[in-house]
Structure formats: C-alpha cells, structure tokens
Amino acid sequence: MLIKIKRGWEKPESAVTPEHLFWNRRQLIKGIAAGSILAGGTALLGGDAVAQADPSSSLYPFKKNDKYKAPRPVTPEMLAATYNNYYEFGSSKRIYEAAKALPLRPWEVKFSGMIEKPFTLGIDDLMKKMPLEERVYAHRCVEAWSMVVPWSGFAMKALVEMAKPLAGAKYVAMKTFMNPKVAPGQRAAWYPWPYTEGLTIEEATNELTLLVTGAYGKPLPHSMGSPLRLHTPWKYGFKAVKGVVSFEFTDKRPKSFWEELQASEYGFWANVNPDVPHPRWSQAQETVLGQDEKVPTVIWNGYGEFVAHLYKDIKGEQLFM
Amino acid sequence: MAPWQDSRGRLAPLKAIAFAALFVPAAWLLYGYLARTLGPRPLTEIIHASGDWAIRLLFVALAITPLRQILGWPGLIALRRMAGVAALAYAGLHLSVYVADVSFDLGKAAREIWLRSYLTIGFVALLALIPLGVTSTDAMTRRLGGKRWRRLHRASYAIAVLAIVHFFWQSKLDIREPVIMAGLFLWLMAFRLLPTAARRGGAMLAAMAGLAVLAAALAALIEALYYNLRVGAPLARVLEANLGFANGVSPAAIVLAATLGAVAAGAARAAFLAIARRPGTGARALAPAARA
Numbered sequence: 001m002l003i004k005i006k007r008g009w010e011k012p013e014s015a016v017t018p019e020h021l022f023w024n025r026r027q028l029i030k031g032i033a034a035g036s037i038l039a040g041g042t043a044l045l046g047g048d049a050v051a052q053a054d055p056s057s058s059l060y061p062f063k064k065n066d067k068y069k070a071p072r073p074v075t076p077e078m079l080a081a082t083y084n085n086y087y088e089f090g091s092s093k094r095i096y097e098a099a100k101a102l103p104l105r106p107w108e109v110k111f112s113g114m115i116e117k118p119f120t121l122g123i124d125d126l127m128k129k130m131p132l133e134e135r136v137y138a139h140r141c142v143e144a145w146s147m148v149v150p151w152s153g154f155a156m157k158a159l160v161e162m163a164k165p166l167a168g169a170k171y172v173a174m175k176t177f178m179n180p181k182v183a184p185g186q187r188a189a190w191y192p193w194p195y196t197e198g199l200t201i202e203e204a205t206n207e208l209t210l211l212v213t214g215a216y217g218k219p220l221p222h223s224m225g226s227p228l229r230l231h232t233p234w235k236y237g238f239k240a241v242k243g244v245v246s247f248e249f250t251d252k253r254p255k256s257f258w259e260e261l262q263a264s265e266y267g268f269w270a271n272v273n274p275d276v277p278h279p280r281w282s283q284a285q286e287t288v289l290g291q292d293e294k295v296p297t298v299i300w301n302g303y304g305e306f307v308a309h310l311y312k313d314i315k316g317e318q319l320f321m
Numbered sequence: 322m323a324p325w326q327d328s329r330g331r332l333a334p335l336k337a338i339a340f341a342a343l344f345v346p347a348a349w350l351l352y353g354y355l356a357r358t359l360g361p362r363p364l365t366e367i368i369h370a371s372g373d374w375a376i377r378l379l380f381v382a383l384a385i386t387p388l389r390q391i392l393g394w395p396g397l398i399a400l401r402r403m404a405g406v407a408a409l410a411y412a413g414l415h416l417s418v419y420v421a422d423v424s425f426d427l428g429k430a431a432r433e434i435w436l437r438s439y440l441t442i443g444f445v446a447l448l449a450l451i452p453l454g455v456t457s458t459d460a461m462t463r464r465l466g467g468k469r470w471r472r473l474h475r476a477s478y479a480i481a482v483l484a485i486v487h488f489f490w491q492s493k494l495d496i497r498e499p500v501i502m503a504g505l506f507l508w509l510m511a512f513r514l515l516p517t518a519a520r521r522g523g524a525m526l527a528a529m530a531g532l533a534v535l536a537a538a539l540a541a542l543i544e545a546l547y548y549n550l551r552v553g554a555p556l557a558r559v560l561e562a563n564l565g566f567a568n569g570v571s572p573a574a575i576v577l578a579a580t581l582g583a584v585a586a587g588a589a590r591a592a593f594l595a596i597a598r599r600p601g602t603g604a605r606a607l608a609p610a611a612r613a
Contacts, residue, residue: 079361082360083360083361083362087494091493091494091495093360094360145361145362184569188562189558189562190548190552190554190555190558190559190562191494191552191554192552260552261494261551261552262551277436279437280437280439280490280491281433281437282429282433287362287365289361289362290361292364293424294424
C-alpha cells in the first residue's frame with residue numbers, strides 16, 4: 001500500500017510567503033508590536049536592509065552560464081540560507097541571525113605570498129575586475145546532505161591570473177576574517193582560527209572553481225559566507241571557505257581548519273566519493289534539503305568530466321577524505 | 322498501579338506531574354515534525370534530540386538516590402523508575418528514527434552500527450537498558466529479590482559511561498553537554514563512594530559541596546584534555562577559559578551551579594527543619610515532616 005503523505009514544502013504557490021515578507025518578518029512583528037502597522041509597512045517597502053547596504057547589489061543578477069548542469073532542481077532559498085555550518089557564529093545550523101553581526105564593508109582582500117607583487121583590494125573593486133556570472137551547482141556537505149544553488153560569482157581562474165603567481169607557487173591558501181568581537185565561535189581560542197582552506201593551483205584554476213559573491217540573483221546572505229566565499233562543487237562543503245579575506249600563494253600544502261582539528265576525518269583533498277565512508281558514517285547517500293527520500297551520492301559529485309583528470313597522476317594520497 | 326498513582330491506588334500529584342512532563346519532549350518533536358519546524362533534516366533533528374533526552378533521563382534516574390538524601394526528600398524515589406523507563410523509551414525512539422533515516426534498510430542500519438564504533442557503543446548501551454526496563458516492575462523486583470535486583474540495576478552506571486562516550490564521540494565541535502554530563506556523573510558517583518553511615522546530615526552536605534567543586538574541576542579538566550588531545554590546545558589555555566565568561570557559561574560552571582545548587586537547597590531545608598523542630602517556635606505546624 002502506498003501512502004502519500006504530503007510534505008511540508010509541497011504547498012501551492014499561493015501559500016508561499018512572499019520573499020520580502022520572509023526576510024523582514026522581524027520588522028513586521030516589531031511594527032505590529034509598536035502598534036503601528038504603517039511603520040512596519042514602510043520598513044517592508046524599503047526591502048531587504050542587507051541588500052540596501054550592499055553597494056554591489058545593483059550588479060545582480062549576473063549573466064547566466066548554463067554550461068554546467070546540476071543534478072536536481074534548485075533548493076528553496078529559505079532552506080539554503082538558513083541551514084548553514086558557519087562555526088564562527090555557533091555550532092548549530094541556525095546561525096542566520098547571529099551571522100548578521102559581521103560588518104561586510106569595508107572588506108579588504110589581501111593577496112600575498114609567491115606572487116609578482118603583493119596587494120590588497122576592496123571587494124567592490126575586485127568584483128569590477130572579475131567576469132561575473134551565475135552558475136547552478138550542487139553542494140554536497142561532508143555530513144551527507146546536499147543542496148542545489150544558483151551561485152553568483154566568478155571563476156577563480158580569473159583571480160589567480162590577476163594575482164600573477166610565481167612559477168614556484170603550487171597552492172593557494174584562503175583564510176576567513178578574524179573578528180571574535182562579532183563572531184563568538186572565534187572566542188574559543190583553542191581552535192585553529194581563522195578558518196583556513198587550500199587548493200592546488202591546478203584545482204584553483206579549474207574551470208569549475210567558483211568564487212562566490214551572491215546566490216539566488218542577489219548578494220549572499222551573511223549565513224552563506226558573504227561577501228566572498230569559495231565553491232568547489234566536486235568537493236565536500238567544508239572546503240568552501242566563507243568570508244574570505246586572504247589569498248596566499250605558496251609552495252607548501254596548507255593545513256586546513258578541519259584537518260588541523262581531526263586529520264583522520266577531514267583531509268586536504270576532500271573529493272566526493274560514495275565508496276569512501278567518513279570514519280563515522282557512510283557517504284553512499286545524501287539527504288537533499290527539502291526532500292525526505294535520500295539519493296545516491298555520485299563520485300566527484302557528478303562533475304568528473306571536468307575534474308577527474310586532475311587526480312590521475314596523484315599517488316599515495318587520500319583523495320576522498 | 323498506574324504511573325500517576327501511589328501504591329494504594331490514590332492519585333499522587335508529584336508522580337502525575339512527572340509522568341506528564343516525560344511526554345513533553347516527545348510531543349514537542351512530534352509537533353515539530355508535523356508542523357515542519359525542525360528544519361530541512363527533521364529526522365536528524367529528532368535523532369539528536371531523542372538521544373539527548375535519553376541520556377538526560379538516565380541521569381535523572383541516577384540522581385534520584387543522592388538527591389533524596391541531599392534534599393531530605395525520600396518521596397523522590399517514586400520518580401526513579403519512571404525516569405529510567407522513560408530513558409529507555411527515548412533511547413528506543415532514538416534508534417527507531419535512526420532506522421527510519423536509513424530508509425528502514427535494516428541491513429544498512431546493522432552494518433553501520435557494526436562498522437562505526439560510536440554507534441556500536443550506543444547500541445550496546447541501549448541493549449543493556451532493556452533488561453533494566455523489563456525488570457522495573459514491582460512483580461519482577463519481588464521475583465528477583467532486592468539484593469539481586471540492585472546488583473542487576475548497578476549496570477546503569479556502566480550504561481551511563483557508555484552513553485557519555487557515545488555522546489562525546491558523535492560531537493563534531495561542540496562538547497558542552499557531554500562535558501556537563503561527565504561532571505554530573507562524577508558527582509553522582511562520588512556520593513556512592515561515601516560510607517553508608519556518612520550519607521546523611523550536615524557532614525554529608527559538606528562532603529557533597531566539596532565533591533561538587535571537585536566534580537566541576539574534573540569537568541574542566543576533561544574538557545581541556547579533550548581539546549588538548551584533539552587539537553593540541555594548551556591545557557592551561559582551555560582551563561583559563563573557565564575563569565571568564567568570554568565563551569559564555571563554561572560547562573564546568575554549569576556543573577558547579579547545578580551540584581552546589583542541590584546542596585544549598587538541601588542545606589536550606591535542613592536549616593528550616595532545625596528551626597521548626599525547636600520547641601516554642603510555633604513553626605512546627607509548618608513542617609509536618611519534622612516529626613521524622
């Protein structure tokens with residue numbers, strides 16, 4: 001017997017909260033509490049306060065690039081924006097509000113290490129120099145859940161070319177901001193803050209590798225790593241460092257935040273592979289956010305045609321951890 | 322005898338309230354599941370929450386005997402079985418929802434439990450709770466006899482240790498609650514190390530206050546050792562964090578507050594009874610238990 005239970009998200013379009021109401025429900029409640037629906041209404045008409053303060057918001061939406069296909073429909077924005085690992089702001093997934101404490105401007109991005117000439121660039125100037133586009137990619141978390149997001153950003157290849165690395169540079173290390181005043185997680189001084197991640201130059205300049213400034217046709221919400229984060233769709237999500245302030249080119253393999261914490265569970269390569277379990281759980285399947293049924297995980301998260309060749313000649317490394 | 326009745330079949334308000342309260346977390350989870358307020362992975366949420374409650378209730382059951390003495394409240398014993406059986410029920414829910422989360426693929430669930438050591442440990446703890454639940458009825462207690470029953474139910478200490486290890490091991494970054502559990506466990510066990518004769522009166526309260534400080538210090542040390550072994554954080558640096566509130570209230574501080582709070586409540590009650598007992602104070606009528 002097949003019993004079809006209607007899931008929570010299986011709702012008619014008419015039941016969907018209009019986006020401006022969803023993002024401003026606090027102002028709405030405040031407005032009502034103040035006994036002034038009018039005041040609340042004005043705040044609503046003003047739109048998203050974050051988008052307003054963000055000088056890059058007029059650049060959106062970016063031109064769509066349809067070359068890369070995602071395996072499933074786009075995840076509802078509300079789920080993608082409110083279910084996030086961002087340990088700087090707390091160890092639960094509900095950091096959407098807490099992460100808003102991070103000031104996004106001025107936002108200086110530092111380029112250093114083995115490049116022709118180290119320099120610093122504000123995020124808005126950086127965006128002006130980069131070929132902005134939108135791509136729909138799947139995101140597979142190491143915790144065996146996944147989503148599909150229309151990311152806005154630019155190919156990291158363009159950023160590497162701008163930085164002009166020296167011939168000896170083999171890796172790019174990326175670091176998150178460090179600001180324990182607004183990021184309570186960073187007050188636990190025994191963790192290896194700031195969050196660090198790294199790619200080989202070949203990975204960083206692969207056509208898939210995206211530096212992300214927005215999603216769903218708008219600047220990123222704080223919770224998703226605004227104003228600048230990485231996305232490597234064939235790797236587990238923890239590689240996708242958020243709130244990036246530094247790119248350092250180096251000949252030494254960087255040790256990432258999670259590798260420092262637990263090298264036996266989280267490695268440098270972290271490529272998606274259903275046949276290599278995490279020591280504490282299987283990676284064979286994944287929960288798609290907003291969907292109860294699990295789906296099988298695919299090697300390289302389905303992006304093998306673009307990246308599998310990168311690893312052909314690498315021997316003796318744990319590529320899938 | 323229903324869970325809300327005393328041994329003579331009358332309504333026992335304390336038991337009735339506790340019995341109803343035990344359903345609150347499950348009802349909350351069920352509501353959250355149906356109302357879709359548990360986020361995009363509701364089963365994962367329920368697995369975590371039901372596991373949390375299983376351990377918490379196991380600790381409530383373990384705390385009853387010490388708290389009876391400390392608070393001078395023998396009637397608390399009426400809640401011990403209820404808390405223990407509820408711990409088993411939440412642990413059963415925990416496992417059932419895990420099985421649901423692997424799409425009811427029993428083979429996969431069994432393989433995972435076998436392959437992942439922390440799951441194995443949790444599973445053993447749950448299996449070990451079952452005989453305790455089965456023998457929790459009055460009839461079984463009589464059949465086993467007090468001595469054998471107590472010996473069997475001492476397994477709950479070992480189960481608590483397994484549960485704490487399982488709890489630590491599944492944590493990704495946040496080990497606050499397992500550290501708190503470990504600290505409380507040490508304090509509860511310390512009570513059992515007191516000689517029977519010393520398990521009463523002011524001397525016992527003083528001893529438990531001292532042990533509260535010791536348990537909190539050990540909790541801080543466990544936390545520091547965890548970070549030292551896992552991240553190589555200097556012990557002193559993690560221990561230092563207990564002295565301020567920069568990281569919020571530390572787990573050791575919570576252990577200290579909970580344990581000293583219990584001792585303080587017990588001392589306040591004892592002081593009240595001492596005054597009430599004095600002839601001519603007129604407070605006697607306020608404290609019928611003072612006759613005991």
